[in-house]
Amino acid sequence: MSSHEYVPEIATTRDGVEHEVQGWQGDFYGGKLGFWLFMLTEVLMFGAMFMVLTYYFTLHQSDYIDASASLNRVLGGFNTVVLLISALTMGLGLLKMRSGDIKGAKLMIWATIFFAFLFLGVKAIEWSLEYQHGVFLGLDALQSGNVHSKPFGQILFFGMYFTMTGLHGFHIIIGIGLMLWLLKRINADLVTPEHHILHWNIALYWDLVHLIWVFVFPYFYMIGADAGGYHIPDIGSLFGGHSNEH
Amino acid sequence: MSTNIKVDYQAEKGGYYKVLIGLLILTSITFIQPSMFLTDATFVVQLLIGLIKAIIILFYYMHLKGETLIGWTVVFAVSVVLFFFSIVIFDVKNFQFVDESHISSAVTSAGSPTAGHHSSHSDESHTTSEHTSSVSHKATHSEH
Amino acid sequence: MSKSYFDETHCAIGHPKTKVMQWLLTVDHKRIGIMYAAVMFTFFFIAIATAMAMRIELFAPGAQIMDGNTFNQAFTLHGVIMIFLFIIPGIPAVFGNIVMPLMIGAKDVSFPRLNWFTFWLYILGCTIALSSLWTGNGFADTGWTFYAPYSLNTNTNVISTLVAAFVLGMASILTGLNFLVTIHRLRAPGMDFFKMPLFVWGIYATAWIQLLATPVVGITLILAVLEKYFGIGIFDPAKGGDPVLFEHLFWIYSHPAVYLMILPAFGIMSEIIPVFSRREIFGYRTIALSSASIAGIGYLVWGHHLFTSGMSDIAKTIFSFLTFFVAIPTGIKFYDWIATMYKGKVILKTPMLWALGTIVTFAIGGLTGVTIAMVGADIHLQDTYYSVAHFHYAILGGVVFLFFAGLHYWFPVVTGRMYNESVGKVAFWLNFIGINLLWFPMFIAGYYGMPRRYFDYLPEFEIYHQISGIGAIVILSGLLLMFWNFLYSWNNGESSGTNPWNATTLEWHLPSSPPPLENHTKVPYVDFNPYEYHHGEPVVKFDYETMKRID
Numbered sequence: 001m002s003s004h005e006y007v008p009e010i011a012t013t014r015d016g017v018e019h020e021v022q023g024w025q026g027d028f029y030g031g032k033l034g035f036w037l038f039m040l041t042e043v044l045m046f047g048a049m050f051m052v053l054t055y056y057f058t059l060h061q062s063d064y065i066d067a068s069a070s071l072n073r074v075l076g077g078f079n080t081v082v083l084l085i086s087a088l089t090m091g092l093g094l095l096k097m098r099s100g101d102i103k104g105a106k107l108m109i110w111a112t113i114f115f116a117f118l119f120l121g122v123k124a125i126e127w128s129l130e131y132q133h134g135v136f137l138g139l140d141a142l143q144s145g146n147v148h149s150k151p152f153g154q155i156l157f158f159g160m161y162f163t164m165t166g167l168h169g170f171h172i173i174i175g176i177g178l179m180l181w182l183l184k185r186i187n188a189d190l191v192t193p194e195h196h197i198l199h200w201n202i203a204l205y206w207d208l209v210h211l212i213w214v215f216v217f218p219y220f221y222m223i224g225a226d227a228g229g230y231h232i233p234d235i236g237s238l239f240g241g242h243s244n245e246h
Numbered sequence: 247m248s249t250n251i252k253v254d255y256q257a258e259k260g261g262y263y264k265v266l267i268g269l270l271i272l273t274s275i276t277f278i279q280p281s282m283f284l285t286d287a288t289f290v291v292q293l294l295i296g297l298i299k300a301i302i303i304l305f306y307y308m309h310l311k312g313e314t315l316i317g318w319t320v321v322f323a324v325s326v327v328l329f330f331f332s333i334v335i336f337d338v339k340n341f342q343f344v345d346e347s348h349i350s351s352a353v354t355s356a357g358s359p360t361a362g363h364h365s366s367h368s369d370e371s372h373t374t375s376e377h378t379s380s381v382s383h384k385a386t387h388s389e390h
Numbered sequence: 391m392s393k394s395y396f397d398e399t400h401c402a403i404g405h406p407k408t409k410v411m412q413w414l415l416t417v418d419h420k421r422i423g424i425m426y427a428a429v430m431f432t433f434f435f436i437a438i439a440t441a442m443a444m445r446i447e448l449f450a451p452g453a454q455i456m457d458g459n460t461f462n463q464a465f466t467l468h469g470v471i472m473i474f475l476f477i478i479p480g481i482p483a484v485f486g487n488i489v490m491p492l493m494i495g496a497k498d499v500s501f502p503r504l505n506w507f508t509f510w511l512y513i514l515g516c517t518i519a520l521s522s523l524w525t526g527n528g529f530a531d532t533g534w535t536f537y538a539p540y541s542l543n544t545n546t547n548v549i550s551t552l553v554a555a556f557v558l559g560m561a562s563i564l565t566g567l568n569f570l571v572t573i574h575r576l577r578a579p580g581m582d583f584f585k586m587p588l589f590v591w592g593i594y595a596t597a598w599i600q601l602l603a604t605p606v607v608g609i610t611l612i613l614a615v616l617e618k619y620f621g622i623g624i625f626d627p628a629k630g631g632d633p634v635l636f637e638h639l640f641w642i643y644s645h646p647a648v649y650l651m652i653l654p655a656f657g658i659m660s661e662i663i664p665v666f667s668r669r670e671i672f673g674y675r676t677i678a679l680s681s682a683s684i685a686g687i688g689y690l691v692w693g694h695h696l697f698t699s700g701m702s703d704i705a706k707t708i709f710s711f712l713t714f715f716v717a718i719p720t721g722i723k724f725y726d727w728i729a730t731m732y733k734g735k736v737i738l739k740t741p742m743l744w745a746l747g748t749i750v751t752f753a754i755g756g757l758t759g760v761t762i763a764m765v766g767a768d769i770h771l772q773d774t775y776y777s778v779a780h781f782h783y784a785i786l787g788g789v790v791f792l793f794f795a796g797l798h799y800w801f802p803v804v805t806g807r808m809y810n811e812s813v814g815k816v817a818f819w820l821n822f823i824g825i826n827l828l829w830f831p832m833f834i835a836g837y838y839g840m841p842r843r844y845f846d847y848l849p850e851f852e853i854y855h856q857i858s859g860i861g862a863i864v865i866l867s868g869l870l871l872m873f874w875n876f877l878y879s880w881n882n883g884e885s886s887g888t889n890p891w892n893a894t895t896l897e898w899h900l901p902s903s904p905p906p907l908e909n910h911t912k913v914p915y916v917d918f919n920p921y922e923y924h925h926g927e928p929v930v931k932f933d934y935e936t937m938k939r940i941d
Contacts, residue, residue, distance in 0.1 A: 011495075011579045011915040014939050019579035021913045024500045030575040034501060036316045037567045037601055040323040044605035047327035048639060051334055052613065052624055055635055058338050059350055073277075080273055088266045091307050092259060099255035137620040144628040152349065152623075152630025159622030159629075163613070207308045214299045218276060218292035225280035226288060315574070326602055326689055333693070333705065334638050340702035349630045 031197040039208050042171075046212050049164055053219065056156040063153020068224025070135075071161075075126045076221040079119050080213065086115035087210045094203040097186075100193045106186060109179050112206065116176050123169055127162075137162050161220055168216060171209050178202050265306045272299050394806070395420045398907040402506045417502035418907060422509050423487035424804065430476050430483065431873070433516065437471035438866065440464050445862045448855045451847055461845035462531035463546065467523070469534030470551060474558045475516055477789060478647060481654035482565055482600070483512070485796050486593045488804060490569065492897035492905065493587045495578030495913045500571040504564060512561040519554035522547035533843060535644075536611075538625035538636040542618050549618060552611040559604045559611070562650075566600025569593055578896075581916035584675060587895045588920070591678045592657020595685035599650040603689065607643030610636065634699050641692035649688035651785060652752075653681055655792035656723055659745050662799055663727045665893045666742035667734030668926035673726035674919070680719035687716040697768045706765050713763035720756060724749065735926055739891075740814035744795035747822045751787025755780060758833065773843075775854075776836030779829045787825055794821070797876065802886035803897050806904040809879040817872035824865025831857045894928045895920050901934045912937040 009021040024030070057064050093108030127136070134141045135158055140148040142155050149155070182202050185191045191198050276295050284291045305311045310320065344350045401415040413421060444464050447454045456464065491499055499505050523529050530551045532541040541548050573594050577586065586594075614636070616622050623629035625636045664671040671677065693701060693709030701709075727749065736742070758780040762768045771777060801809050832840075835854035840847060847855070889898040901911050914937040922929040931941040 009497075009913050011913045012936070012938060013580070013915040013917065017915075019915060021579060022575055024496070024498055024502065024572075024576060027500065027575055030500050030571050033316060033574060034567055034571045036319065037570055038563075040319060041563055041567075041601060041605040041608075043323055044327060044602055045609040048330070048606045048609045048642075049613070051327075051331050052635065052639070054331065054335055055338050055632070056624070056630070058335055059341075060630070077273070077277060081270070084266065084269050084273065087303070087307060088262060091262050095253065095255055095258055095262065098253040099258075101255060137622065142623070142629075143621065144626075155623045155629045156631065159620075159624055162620075163616055163622055167612075204308055207303055211300055211303055214303070215293070215296045218296050222276060222280060222292045223289050225277075226285050323602055329690065330606075330642055333690075333708070334635075337638070337693075337701055337705045338632075338635075340704060342700055342702050348627055349632055 028197055031201065035201040035204055039204065042208060042212075046164075046167075046215075049160065049167075050215065050219070053157075053160045053164070056153060056160075060151070060153025060156065063151050064157050065224040067150075067154040067157040067161075068220060068222070070133075071221050071224075072126055072129060073221050073225060075122055075129075076217055079122050080217050082115050082119050082122070083210050083213050086112045086119070087207055089115065090203050090206045094196070094199055097191070097193055097196050097199050102186060102193070105199070106183060109183055113176055113179050116172050116179075120169060120172060123165065157220075164216055165220070168209070168212055171212070175202075175206055175209055178205060261306060265302055268302055269299055272302075393906065394902060394904045395907045396904060400502070400907070402503050415506070417498070417506045419487045419491050419498050419502065419505060420804070420905065422505055423484050423489075425509060426479060426483040426487065426512070429513065429516065430479060433471050433475045435869075437468050437476065438869065440468040440471070442862060442866065444468065445855075445859050447845060448847075449859045450855075451849055451852060453846070456845070458845050459531060462533075462843070463529045465843055466530050466533055466551075470519060470530075470555070472785075473534055473647075474555050475519065477651050477785060478558070478562055479512060479565070480651055480789065481658065481793055481796065482569065482593060482596055484793075485589070485658070485800065486565070486569055486596075486654065489800055489897050490590055490593050491572065491576070492803070492900065492909055493590050493895055494573065494576060494581060495896050495910060495916065496572065496576035497909050497913075499568050500575055501568050505568055508561050508564040508568070511557060511564070515554050515556075515558035515561060518550055518557060522550040522554070525550070535640060536614060536636075537640075538614065538617070538631075538633040539627065541614065542625060549615055552615050556608055556611045559608045562600050563604045563608075566597035566604075569597040570601060573597070578913050578916045584678065585916055585919055586678075588660035588671065588674070588677055588681075589654070589657035589895075591681045592654045592660070595681040596650050596653045598685050599646045599653075599688065603643045603646035603650070606639060607647075610639040610643070613639070634696065634701070637696050637699055638692070641695040642689075645692040645695065646685075646688045648781075648785070649684055651789045653684060655748075655789045656681065656720075658792045658796040658799070659727060659748065660723075661895065662741045662745045662795055663730050664921045664923070665799075665891050666737045666739060666745070667731045668737070669730060669734040669923050670919070670921040671726065672729035672732075673722075674921070677723055677726050680722045683719045684716060687712065687719070691716055694763055694768070697765055698772045710763055710765050714760060717756060717760050717763075724753065740809070740811060740818060741795050741799035741891075743815060743818045744791055744798065747818065748788060748791040748795065751783055751791060751822070751825060755782075755784030755787050759784060771836060773841060774836035775832040775840045775842055778842045779832035779836060782829050782832075783825070787829075791821070791825075794872065799891070800897070801876065801879070802890050802903060803900075804904060805880050805883070806886060806902075807879055807883035808886040808890060809875050809883055813871060813875045817868050817875060820868025820871060821865055822868075824861050824863075824868050827861025828858050828865055829861070831855075831861075892928060894922060894930060899932050899934070899937075910937055911935060914938075 006023065006025040008023055008026065011019045011021050013019070022030075089108045089111040093105045093112065096102075096108060097105035130136055131139070134148065135150075136142070137159070140146050141150050142158055143149060144155070150158070179202060182191065182199060185198060272295055276292060279285075279291055279295070280288050304320070310317055341347060341350055395418055399412045399416045399421065400418055401412060402417050403415055406412050406415055413425065416422065443455065444461065447456050447461060447464075487499070487505070491497070525547060527546045529546060530536070530541070530548045531544060531546045532548060536548065536552065573586075573590060613622070613624060617625050617631075621629070623631045625631045625633055627633065660671060660677055691709060691713045693705055694713045697706055697709075738746075758776070762771050762777060762780060798809060798814060801807070831854040835851050836842075838851070840851045840854065886903055888900055888903040891898070896910070896914065896916075899914070900906070900909065911934060914932065918930050918939075929941060930939060932938070933940050
């Protein structure tokens with residue numbers, strides 16, 4: 001299955017000058033280009049979602065600020081730092097692979113996987129806290145026409161919040177899967193310091209996932225930061241009991 | 247897919263750590279900005295900081311700095327997104343019939359009686375009168 | 391000389407022994423293209439059958455063979471199959487796969503295994519779409535445009551159709567991605583961008599649209615599913631959502647999608663005209679750059695589908711202006727093609743007949759599009775039979791007719807045989823007369839107010855529907871005759887040789903017909919322009935053992 005034995009073709013001009021032909025095998029730059037083009041499609045997808053978000057921000061500015069203020073900035077900020085460090089470990093892992101340290105590279109990939117799970121865990125806690133407060137898809141606060149219904153802008157904010165953080169989390173899960181697959185291929189000697197395009201592309205993917213969060217975090221969590229002030233999150237409610245906050 | 251260039255880990259890793267520090271500093275600024283400076287323009291400042299972080303990540307972690315063709319494709323794709331944004335947001339900002347519209351900020355509450363007049367989900371009966379002013383009173387009393 | 395690609399194969403998984411598995415697992419771009427064609431044209435005829443049913447229903451006022459709800463499902467099925475399963479994969483999936491790598495001297499596309507995976511993703515999408523015919527409350531009845539809020543409230547199978555369209559969109563994206571990298575990386579040495587055949591330029595421009603526009607509809611469909619399932623609120627007025635936002639998002643893709651359809655078709659036109667005029671194409675560079683500009687400007691005009699939805703006046707004006715503007719590069723192409731034929735020795739074989747017929751029908755389609763680009767006119771004509779006639783002239787009379795032209799033109803390359811020329815000509819005329827009988831009355835009906843997607847109508851419109859009904863029968867016979875010609879000739883036609891048209895581009899310089907698995911024996915060095923003719927004869931000649939020029 002490996003293409004290590006590929007020998008490129010030669011094309012000859014009329015005068016006998018030889019030119020090497022770029023084949024589809026052994027094309028590192030082509031592999032990079034292809035993956036960047038794929039990432040551009042992700043940019044378009046998340047870009048369109050940000051557009052939907054901004055559309056309703058234009059219509060309901062104060063509702064958005066209020067909704068943003070009620071989000072948990074401590075947990076969100078913690079996740080931001082976790083993702084940041086995971087981007088570092090992923091990048092260092094690639095660097096180690098390219099410099100020949102395969103063992104070190106695998107260690108770094110495992111570290112990245114650890115941080116990815118940590119991110120997902122904190123996200124789960126966040127969502128549970130929101131559910132406890134009655135703010136979740138399907139619950140009254142985000143439906144229309146009942147006594148708990150939030151104003152339009154807040155319903156739309158939270159609708160997009162769960163959609164975008166949900167899809168982002170889905171991409172993190174895919175990233176974990178990709179990293180586990182990468183480890184498998186490294187162990188099978190199919191990814192080596194001489195043939196590491198897969199590792200390169202998966203590192204790029206992880207950077208993309210980080211990039212999306214770089215915009216998701218301030219847009220959802222920080223725009224209402226001065227409105228609501230800082231409040232300690234009610235983590236105790238996760239373990240039962242009543243929440244005395246909103 | 248073969249690359250014969252051996253990379254020196256020790257020499258290159260410094261760059262990665264520098265970027266990390268830069269991103270951590272920018273993240274801290276993100277946190278302190280809303281209560282410290284430019285507080286009237288929080289939205290713009292926050293997204294600007296995000297943009298700077300994004301450019302740093304793109305250039306250094308994603309190695310975009312040395313790439314020509316790929317760089318231009320990124321520019322093209324982002325411009326296309328920005329064009330979509332500008333036209334659509336322009337369109338919604340210039341809502342032609344703001345006062346009659348059911349969904350503009352004049353009518354804000356999904357739980358209000360007026361909202362029930364148009365909505366298919368509400369089980370409230372039709373009410374008479376109602377203009378936007380009575381609705382906004384209802385909106386302010388919602389949970390906060 | 392190695393065996394033809396019908397005998398040998400490379401496979402994605404393992405080394406299968408049976409012919410069937412060798413085809414199902416093949417990564418060879420030529421076989422994948424043929425499989426796409428087989429599946430796509432099957433769906434094409436299913437959608438045609440649906441259309442015939444609608445024409446029968448509409449032959450007279452009142453219900454004939456179906457009620458209103460079934461009619462809604464019928465036009466939705468027709469639209470979904472024709473757009474998502476047939477015309478959007480379209481020419482790129484078939485000729486982009488089979489011919490484009492041959493034209494640039496490549497051995498395959500950049501990512502052959504991805505190409506194989508993409509084909510099966512396409513099949514998955516088709517399966518999901520078709521399955522909704524028999525599950526739940528039947529096929530969606532929303533129209534292929536799935537407008538909110540009706541699509542959110544109806545209980546027909548909207549979700550599975552949206553999921554199917556998403557999967558098909560992914561297949562389109564991956565095809566575009568594959569072709570973009572192929573064209574950037576695998577061109578023969580010496581072939582810079584302005585030495586590529588114009589069909590490759592068409593595929594290149596199309597690939598950019600496939601790549602960047604499709605994700606927008608992808609996410610729109612996901613958001614619609616989330617709205618239907620979880621009630622996130624963005625398209626639901628009861629929660630402050632705006633159905634016009636759905637229209638924006640939907641058309642941001644679906645308008646560039648029509649350029650995605652026509653650009654490869656224009657590429658085929660640019661290939662056929664020089665060969666059958668025996669001269670170099672006029673204005674190579676302007677045609678190439680006009681493809682790129684149509685792709686670029688085409689991103690900017692979607693709002694003309696929303697003229698009656700309550701957009702602001704300024705936005706309407708901007709979109710109207712840009713829509714007029716995007717017609718200009720197309721006009722440039724038309725003038726260049728006609729200039730190519732001037733003082734050329736025009737050979738009226740079937741591919742050329744189709745090309746010339748398209749110049750007429752697409753001109754009608756394009757110009758009527760410009761009519762409804764006028765905001766004032768559109769207020770009256772939006773959602774009438776005028777729009778329906780416009781886009782059928784443009785898509786059927788533009789894209790599909792050129793697709794048929796390509797099928798005739800490249801038939802020898804794919805099969806090694808020649809179709810029957812007289813039957814081909816008769817089939818063309820049946821199609822050409824049929825399309826005009828079927829669609830031209832609809833311009834008039836639409837102008838007088840016949841709405842689209844209506845299964846019943848006032849008696850004053852009956853005459854138009856009856857003429858259209860006759861036209862439908864004529865075009866159907868033309869289609870059946872044409873496909874019979876292809877299928878019969880594949881097995882029984884004469885051997886065509888490697889270059890029956892005496893053309894210049896690289897797909898006609900293969901060592902055998904049908905081509906070997908490995909395409910050219912050796913990759914040639916390209917130091918010539920793609921359409922060099924001297925006194926009606928190709929200038930460039932090759933020694934097929936060494937692929938060196940011997941002229």
